[in-house]
Amino acid sequence: QVQLVESGGGLVQAGGSLRLSCTASGRTFSNYAMGWFRQAPGKEREFVATVTANGGRQYYADSVKGRFTISRDNAKNMNYLQMNSLKPEDTAVYYCAADSRGTQAMRIQQDSAYWGQGTQVTVSS
Numbered sequence: 775q776v777q778l779v780e781s782g783g784g785l786v787q788a789g790g791s792l793r794l795s796c797t798a799s800g801r802t803f804s805n806y807a808m809g810w811f812r813q814a815p816g817k818e819r820e821f822v823a824t825v826t827a828n829g830g831r832q833y834y835a836d837s838v839k840g841r842f843t844i845s846r847d848n849a850k851n852m853n854y855l856q857m858n859s860l861k862p863e864d865t866a867v868y869y870c871a872a873d874s875r876g877t878q879a880m881r882i883q884q885d886s887a888y889w890g891q892g893t894q895v896t897v898s899s
Contacts (some may be wrong), residue, residue, distance in 0.1 A: 775799045776888040778870045783893030790860050790897070795871075796853040796870030796890060804828070806888075807873050808846055808853040809880040812866035812895075820885050822868070823855060824877040833881045860897045867892040 782794040794810065809824035823834045823844035832844050843856040853870055871886035873879045880886050 776806065776872045778872060778888055778890035778895040779817075780868065780870045780890045783868060783895045785896045785898065786860055788860060788862055788897055788899050791856070791858045792860065794801070794805050794855040794857070794868055794870075794893060794897060796855075798851045798872060800851065803851040804848040805874055806876045807875070808899075809871040809873070809877070809886060810844060810853075810855045810888070811869045811871055811880075811884075812864075813869070813892075814863075815868040817866075819869070819884075822883055824871075824880040825853070826877055831877070833877055853867065857895070860895075862897045862899045864895060865897050866895060 777799045779797045810822040811819050813819040825832045825844045829846050841859045845854045869892045870890035872888040873886045
């Protein structure tokens with residue numbers, strides 16, 4: 775089992791920035807690809823970003839490419855999502871995800887083995 779806890783969500787004006795953090799525990803963190811998904815009201819959950827287990831490669835949804843940056847610190851068991859130039863359409867609950875199958879499960883299958891409880895991000899216009 776892997777436990778994931780997100781933090782860092784909140785209310786921000788359009789054009790602003792937020793950094794989400796995800797603390798992982800339970801299994802060897804460096805064995806897992808990490809990622810972020812989001813779900814807006816009335817919409818399905820969607821993939822946002824993922825990073826390989828060693829942090830060497832990152833993948834992004836087209837909607838956030840160039841604005842969001844995913845990173846990880848394997849020494850601290852932490853996963854981050856830096857969100858810049860936020861737009862009202864970025865408003866959603868953001869979920870941290872972990873999967874030992876690698877990034878493919880998240881970015882192609884839109885799925886993950888483990889999920890956090892979510893943190894709300896609200897962007898006002």
